[in-house]
Amino acid sequence: MTIRFGPAGLGPIKTAVQTLEKYHQLGFKACEISFTHGPYIKKEEDMKLIKETAEKLNISLSIHAQYWINLNSKEPEKVEASKKRILNCCEIGEKLGAKRVVFHPGYYSDMTPEEAYKNISKSVKDLQQSIKKENWKIKISAETMGKVNVFGSTDQISNLVNETGCDFCIDFAHILARDKSVDYDKVKQLFPQSTWHVHFSGIVYGEKGEKHHKTTLKEEWKTLLANLPKDKEITIINESPTMIDDTIEGLELSKKL
């Protein structure tokens, strides 16, 4: 089983090279750059240096797009702005040599899940077309979401992938928070693809789903690692508040499998 482990953050640009070197020393082979509050890498020279350093150190990069995205807003201009944000992440991600842009597809906005699905899949198709037109290699990965009243169940994301050809991010903490348990067999059936991009951490949740991420317990790592398919290329991005230590622990546990 090939698993790349990495944290959900690169930190400031001025220390990016040192950070990647530190990750490499720790055995990390992935890093998700957080553009959740907006893309902060703006200069071409910075993008080039980060790309080259990551490639040299065999660290696979991904981007997390802005939190403020809703491909199912009632206001068309907000949908357009959301698409622009994702494409902006793609443009920068392409220059960084990142493989994918992970995004939260959207909200129900008082619509039925079926209507939301229709609108979101239409927007994702538009995005796929724009990416193709630009000749970018980067993929957009719709994430499974942790709140009950938000678009992004495993079924919805799987349908979206099958219909639009977009990529996906399986957030196992979100699945637990949303469904109150993780049906690993179902997830494997819904996502038969040979490459999985995974988010993982401990999570605090209630009736309505996700409240916030927390430190990953050793037992939680063990359960995840025991249940992951053995025949895929998997990247696990840890999103806990203690993501570096958690990633080290996950990596160490995976060596004992």
Ligand SMILES: [Zn+2]
């Ligand atoms: Zn996310």
